[in-house]
Amino acid sequence: MNDTLTRRLQAELDEFKRTGVYKRLNYLDAPQSAVTKMEGRGDVVILSSNNYLGLCDVPEVIAAGKAALDKYGAGTGSVRFICGTFTIHRELEAELAKLVGTEASLSYVSCWNANEGLCPTLLGESDWVISDQLNHASIIDSVRLAKVITKCQSAVYRHSDMADLVEKLEAAKGARTKIIFTDGIFSMEGDVAKLADIVELARKHDAVVAVDDSHATGVMGRTGRGVAEHAGVLGEVDIITSTLGKALGGAAGGFTASSAALCDYLTQRSRPQLFSNALPPTVAASALAAIQYLEAHPERVARLHENARWFRAALTEAGFKPLPGETPIIPVILGETARAIQMSEMLLEEGVFVTGFGYPVVPQGHARVRCQISAAHTREHLDFALQAFRKAGRKLGVI
Numbered sequence: 001m002n003d004t005l006t007r008r009l010q011a012e013l014d015e016f017k018r019t020g021v022y023k024r025l026n027y028l029d030a031p032q033s034a035v036t037k038m039e040g041r042g043d044v045v046i047l048s049s050n051n052y053l054g055l056c057d058v059p060e061v062i063a064a065g066k067a068a069l070d071k072y073g074a075g076t077g078s079v080r081f082i083c084g085t086f087t088i089h090r091e092l093e094a095e096l097a098k099l100v101g102t103e104a105s106l107s108y109v110s111c112w113n114a115n116e117g118l119c120p121t122l123l124g125e126s127d128w129v130i131s132d133q134l135n136h137a138s139i140i141d142s143v144r145l146a147k148v149i150t151k152c153q154s155a156v157y158r159h160s161d162m163a164d165l166v167e168k169l170e171a172a173k174g175a176r177t178k179i180i181f182t183d184g185i186f187s188m189e190g191d192v193a194k195l196a197d198i199v200e201l202a203r204k205h206d207a208v209v210a211v212d213d214s215h216a217t218g219v220m221g222r223t224g225r226g227v228a229e230h231a232g233v234l235g236e237v238d239i240i241t242s243t244l245g246k247a248l249g250g251a252a253g254g255f256t257a258s259s260a261a262l263c264d265y266l267t268q269r270s271r272p273q274l275f276s277n278a279l280p281p282t283v284a285a286s287a288l289a290a291i292q293y294l295e296a297h298p299e300r301v302a303r304l305h306e307n308a309r310w311f312r313a314a315l316t317e318a319g320f321k322p323l324p325g326e327t328p329i330i331p332v333i334l335g336e337t338a339r340a341i342q343m344s345e346m347l348l349e350e351g352v353f354v355t356g357f358g359y360p361v362v363p364q365g366h367a368r369v370r371c372q373i374s375a376a377h378t379r380e381h382l383d384f385a386l387q388a389f390r391k392a393g394r395k396l397g398v399i
């Protein structure tokens with residue numbers, strides 16, 4: 001290893017530690033459920049997982065992965081277009097399209113890849129992408145990449161500000177293709193995109209709507225079909241990207257759902273699709289089983305939201321200031337980064353695992369612990385977490 005590089009990196013790592021932004025990894029030694037085992041800590045209640053429906057460890061999801069391991073082997077050994085396409089991919093993609101209300105879908109090894117493969121593939125020099133200010137890093141990088149590769153134009157509209165979006169759409173008038181790209185649920189704030197308004201504006205301005213529904217698939221809408229179902233525009237969104245790594249089994253993987261032509265075009269030209277191995281068959285089979293489980297158990301979605309409503313109200317009653325909202329992402333704003341990290345450490349001492357987020361992930365002075373609720377939580381788990389919040393909050397002088 002080159003010594004100069006190592007020294008430079010070590011100096012930066014030391015600085016991360018000095019300024020309190022260094023991320024320590026916690027090792028888990030059991031499946032993710034409402035409670036897991038953390039190395040060195042024992043049992044902890046997880047309030048930090050994207051396992052919204054609690055499907056990471058349901059027997060049907062695990063069994064499907066094991067059966068696929070026996071049937072298809074451990075790996076794909078290739079990218080899709082060479083010899084990495086298995087029948088389970090076709091089954092999963094048909095089911096995903098049905099779930100989110102599109103004609104077709106195409107799987108990727110992650111939603112990061114699905115997003116990264118979207119803008120640079122679809123756009124060209126005479127096109128625009130117009131992106132919400134608070135979009136996920138993978139959308140931001142997709143836009144950046146597209147600008148460099150294709151020389152397309154881009155604009156960022158103020159978060160969920162429809163008047164600003166109209167201005168940006170007007171500035172892009174005359175473009176061959178205009179994509180409005182938004183998160184379905186914004187992961188740091190836990191708020192929901194104004195999708196019905198966005199779809200209406202897109203129709204008026206001849207634009208394409210792309211939604212990253214990673215935090216909303218399996219979560220929003222009465223049957224978990226995402227923000228489109230929640231907003232009453234199911235079947236009207238042009239492109240949906242999402243992850244299999246959150247509510248749908250929580251392993252890994254992502255997809256782009258859209259028209260058959262768009263998915264076929266991505267199969268031909270999207271670089272993460274062409275130059276990176278296909279989704280492992282075990283993961284595809286578990287995700288498929290997770291969707292089937294969701295379809296058979298819509299009450300999981302209802303339980304998730306009941307849990308989220310209860311916990312948000314209980315935190316407020318205890319004197320905290322969780323951001324208001326209607327999703328299972330409940331950020332509790334604490335101010336300075338060091339305070340959020342201290343709170344998260346104190347909660348862990350009490351047996352509750354919640355991650356603190358500070359600058360630069362969120363704006364200066366808006367550091368927070370972000371609670372994520374699951375359908376797997378019982379009232380006892382949530383009550384246990386609440387008592388831990390009370391204790392830590394009092395010690396820190398937050399409440």
Ligand SMILES: Cc1ncc(COP(=O)(O)O)c(C=O)c1O
Nearest residue numbers: 110111112136187214243245254
């Ligand atoms: C909105 C959003 N998009 C994309 C991703 C990336 O998903 P994946 O883990 O499948 O790459 C995430 C994950 O945090 C996300 O929150």
